[in-house]
Amino acid sequence: MFTCHLADGRFGEQSLPDLDSITGSLTGNREALASVPIDAIIRILDALGKKVLRNAGINTLPGVSFIALWLRRENLEKLCEINYADRRYIDGFRRNDLNLFMMAEPRGIVCQWIAGNMPTLGFFSLVQAILSKNASLVKMPEENIPLLLAILRDLETITIDHGGTTYHGGTVLGSIAVVSFEGKNPGDSEKFSLAADCRVIYGGSEAVRAISRLPCRDHCETIIFGPKFSFAVFDREYIESAALDRGLDLLAKDVAVFNQMACSSPHVLFLERSSIPLETLVGRLQRSFETLPPALKNQPIPSSLSSRIINIRALYRLSEGKNCTAPQDLGWTILTDENISLEDPVQGKCIFVKEVDSVDQVIPLITHRIQALSIGIPDPGKRERFAREATYRGVDRVVTPGAIHDFTLPWDGIMTLNRLVRWVILKPT
Amino acid sequence: MMPDSGPDPARIAAIRDAIIAEHPYSRNDGQRSGNLLPVIRQQLTIARRSNPVINDYLRKLGIEVDAMESLEDVPPIPVQMFKLFDLRTCPEDAVVKILQSSGTTGGVPSRIPLDKSTTLSQIRALKSILADYMGKSRRIFLVIDHEGINSPAHAFSARTAGVRGLSIYARKTFYLLKEVDGELTLNMPAIREIIEKYSGEDVYAFGFTYIIWTVFCEQIRKENLRFSFRDFILFHGGGWKKMQKLAVSKETFSASVASVFGAAPRSILDFYGMAEQTGIIFVDCPEGNKHVPGFSQVIIRDPFTLEPCGIGEPGFIEVMSILADSYYDQAVLTEDIGVLVGVDDCPCGRKGRYFRFISRVEKAEARGCGDTFRE
Numbered sequence A: 001m002f003t004c005h006l007a008d009g010r011f012g013e014q015s016l017p018d019l020d021s022i023t024g025s026l027t028g029n030r031e032a033l034a035s036v037p038i039d040a041i042i043r044i045l046d047a048l049g050k051k052v053l054r055n056a057g058i059n060t061l062p063g064v065s066f067i068a069l070w071l072r073r074e075n076l077e078k079l080c081e082i083n084y085a086d087r088r089y090i091d092g093f094r095r096n097d098l099n100l101f102m103m104a105e106p107r108g109i110v111c112q113w114i115a116g117n118m119p120t121l122g123f124f125s126l127v128q129a130i131l132s133k134n135a136s137l138v139k140m141p142e143e144n145i146p147l148l149l150a151i152l153r154d155l156e157t158i159t160i161d162h163g164g165t166t167y168h169g170g171t172v173l174g175s176i177a178v179v180s181f182e183g184k185n186p187g188d189s190e191k192f193s194l195a196a197d198c199r200v201i202y203g204g205s206e207a208v209r210a211i212s213r214l215p216c217r218d219h220c221e222t223i224i225f226g227p228k229f230s231f232a233v234f235d236r237e238y239i240e241s242a243a244l245d246r247g248l249d250l251l252a253k254d255v256a257v258f259n260q261m262a263c264s265s266p267h268v269l270f271l272e273r274s275s276i277p278l279e280t281l282v283g284r285l286q287r288s289f290e291t292l293p294p295a296l297k298n299q300p301i302p303s304s305l306s307s308r309i310i311n312i313r314a315l316y317r318l319s320e321g322k323n324c325t326a327p328q329d330l331g332w333t334i335l336t337d338e339n340i341s342l343e344d345p346v347q348g349k350c351i352f353v354k355e356v357d358s359v360d361q362v363i364p365l366i367t368h369r370i371q372a373l374s375i376g377i378p379d380p381g382k383r384e385r386f387a388r389e390a391t392y393r394g395v396d397r398v399v400t401p402g403a404i405h406d407f408t409l410p411w412d413g414i415m416t417l418n419r420l421v422r423w424v425i426l427k428p429t
Numbered sequence B: 001m002m003p004d005s006g007p008d009p010a011r012i013a014a015i016r017d018a019i020i021a022e023h024p025y026s027r028n029d030g031q032r033s034g035n036l037l038p039v040i041r042q043q044l045t046i047a048r049r050s051n052p053v054i055n056d057y058l059r060k061l062g063i064e065v066d067a068m069e070s071l072e073d074v075p076p077i078p079v080q081m082f083k084l085f086d087l088r089t090c091p092e093d094a095v096v097k098i099l100q101s102s103g104t105t106g107g108v109p110s111r112i113p114l115d116k117s118t119t120l121s122q123i124r125a126l127k128s129i130l131a132d133y134m135g136k137s138r139r140i141f142l143v144i145d146h147e148g149i150n151s152p153a154h155a156f157s158a159r160t161a162g163v164r165g166l167s168i169y170a171r172k173t174f175y176l177l178k179e180v181d182g183e184l185t186l187n188m189p190a191i192r193e194i195i196e197k198y199s200g201e202d203v204y205a206f207g208f209t210y211i212i213w214t215v216f217c218e219q220i221r222k223e224n225l226r227f228s229f230r231d232f233i234l235f236h237g238g239g240w241k242k243m244q245k246l247a248v249s250k251e252t253f254s255a256s257v258a259s260v261f262g263a264a265p266r267s268i269l270d271f272y273g274m275a276e277q278t279g280i281i282f283v284d285c286p287e288g289n290k291h292v293p294g295f296s297q298v299i300i301r302d303p304f305t306l307e308p309c310g311i312g313e314p315g316f317i318e319v320m321s322i323l324a325d326s327y328y329d330q331a332v333l334t335e336d337i338g339v340l341v342g343v344d345d346c347p348c349g350r351k352g353r354y355f356r357f358i359s360r361v362e363k364a365e366a367r368g369c370g371d372t373f374r375e
Helices: A020-034 A038-054 A064-070 A073-084 A121-131 A142-157 A169-174 A186-194 A205-212 A244-260 A278-290 A303-318 A359-365 A380-393 B009-021 B029-050 B052-060 B079-083 B116-134 B158-169 B188-198 B209-222 B240-245 B250-260
Strands: A002-007 A010-016 A101-106 A109-113 A135-139 A159-162 A165-168 A176-180 A198-202 A221-225 A229-234 A266-272 A323-325 A333-337 A350-356 A370-376 A397-399 A421-426 B095-101 B110-115 B139-144 B170-175 B177-180 B183-186 B202-208 B231-237 B268-272 B296-301 B314-321 B331-343 B353-360
Touching: A002 A020, A002 A142, A002 A186, A020 A109, A020 A135, A020 A169, A020 A176, A038 A064, A038 A073, A038 A121, A038 A142, A038 A159, A038 A165, A038 A169, A064 A121, A064 A142, A073 A121, A109 A121, A121 A135, A121 A142, A121 A176, A121 A198, A142 A169, A142 A176, A165 A169, A169 A176, A198 A205, A205 A221, A229 A244, A244 A266, A244 A278, A244 A350, A244 A370, A266 A278, A266 A359, A278 A323, A278 A333, A278 A350, A303 A323, A303 A333, A303 B052, A303 B079, A303 B314, A303 B331, A350 A359, A359 A380, A370 A380, A380 A397, B009 B029, B009 B116, B029 B052, B029 B296, B079 B110, B079 B331, B095 B116, B110 B116, B116 B158, B116 B231, B139 B158, B139 B188, B139 B209, B158 B170, B158 B202, B158 B231, B170 B188, B177 B209, B183 B209, B202 B209, B209 B231, B209 B240, B209 B250, B240 B353, B250 B268, B296 B331, B296 B353, B314 B353
Parallel strands: A109 A135, A109 A198, A135 A176, A198 A221, A229 A266, A229 A370, A266 A350, A333 A350, A370 A397, B139 B170, B139 B202, B202 B231, B231 B268
Antiparallel strands: A002 A010, A002 A176, A101 A421, A159 A165, A323 A333, B095 B110, B177 B183, B296 B314, B314 B331, B331 B353
């Protein structure tokens, strides 16, 4: 049994035994979306960003202000350019250098399995489907659906003029359906998977493997944003520079945003040995955590996470050569030890801090599981060399402190919009 | 208050013995801190000297034992740490027994070293608690489990601890179940003997809640058997997570089990306890509240601030005790959620704090794409 929360432009819960009526409306409505020029779609999304920013009901929630920033026209245009080379390919055939007419056709219905770790993840996934003119059938965890619907409601009243034609946000809305169902129910999961022309899967290892095994249509493309881990590395020059305090503030914020639930959340900070003792550096990071805004510092956590934090703190306090710096509450935790290794994420703002003789010692730890590396390495040559080594071994994004969650493409090494379209040709006569 | 000139094990033992000798529920909550804290201070001073791991723990927390002003200041050790560290606080050659409890989750056992004085304190404490619920006379003891659970060859578990601990008032012990090819089934010869020879006697029983319900009650109903005793009390604990999945409420359980034994539902007493604090069980009173005996304290801690919760606010259950000289049981933070129901004013007349167990903490895995670095 499916619970439909949005379909055919209408909000409201409805129980459905199958997805036939939803896929029927999506198939019809995606034609209307495909007829809207990409620039008009971008302008509708830009207007949505501005409305979201003014929406007092949601604009203070974590990650929502970034949505508004991300939906700026210039940003969306750049994302399209990076993915399509020329965004006009998504509107129709254009002659290319091989003297062929080429076009980016939407794949059709994109079924999206959204993980529950980041409340705004579903929206970013949706916008990518919209920018590739696909219809979206989204499976969301129940707890994150109200936020997504609150954002999408603002589409209803948006109209823009483009090239003398009026376009409506409702056209975009009609191409979206949001459902929830018991993921462990194989029958419903199969129906959902078989509705897809393209599957986009976000989740941990177990979820990704289970969903990937579901039957799908032969032409169906599957895009996986699987389990990932992120961390940070500061070199000696950066640590001894005036930039350090700001860098630590930004790192603390990176740790705090999404409460370390995102694949881009840093869990370990490697510090190259410098003239500043580790204890002093931990003290500075402590100050950065202490000055976080209360909304980031005191995010509610489930008791299972409380328990994990309590246990890791005790483990470090009972162990020789390890230490823990933390307040009385579970707001944040700094765990120090001498092992040059990555550590399983605890989440809830628990960062492992380790000193290394050289940042190069971190390189062998990198695998394809590493998504983002936040680096404080000021020297451009060293920075690029380090990035080349890291990306060769598996890192997808090498960023600066404060930018680790900035959602841009490529993500996880994937040009998503490009994967969401079929490149078709028309041979000129 | 005891002078803090230095720990004196003999004096600690004397004070502790005096506290255990009191009626376990006679003191008001306000008297507990003054009663227990001096003993705990002395015990932690010794713990610190005898175990560098514990010393490290207290040092890293910036704890000055003598500066602790209330029981809330005593740093609790998370119960999981018994699986990872040797938390012994007595000389190695004083240890007479190491309890190894696999607990209910995870494969690594907790290791709880016991010396002679701790074992004796635990036995006396448990006797004192049980006596308050069933009197001091010995009775027929029914174990709703199989005999192997008490075998030295069998791993020590919460079930083993329960059987051994509660047997202290046993005149004669019967195991009502037997294990056949790994399956539990009714021990019919024992059951027949009890019905034939001991009907009309005073009897008490112990069992694991889930096993009582899914094995014993189910099979005894099929056999259409009923017991009839003059006075009957069942102490049962554990397995409520599984019971919740079966949608069996405490009331349904009590009524159903009571009918099997021809007793009133109020004779079916749920208790809360753990191997890491052997000697103390928190037993339901007729009001359904779990009471804290005088040699112990319970603090419910907020799952985020870790500050003590007020009445009605759910949080982690921290259990405190003065029973152990041989390991750190002075303050143990469990992974159970409970709620403080009241203080000193339970209609049952017992003084001190009273609380209710709500649930075990779910071992939820990290969800989503933020995941382990391991490939």
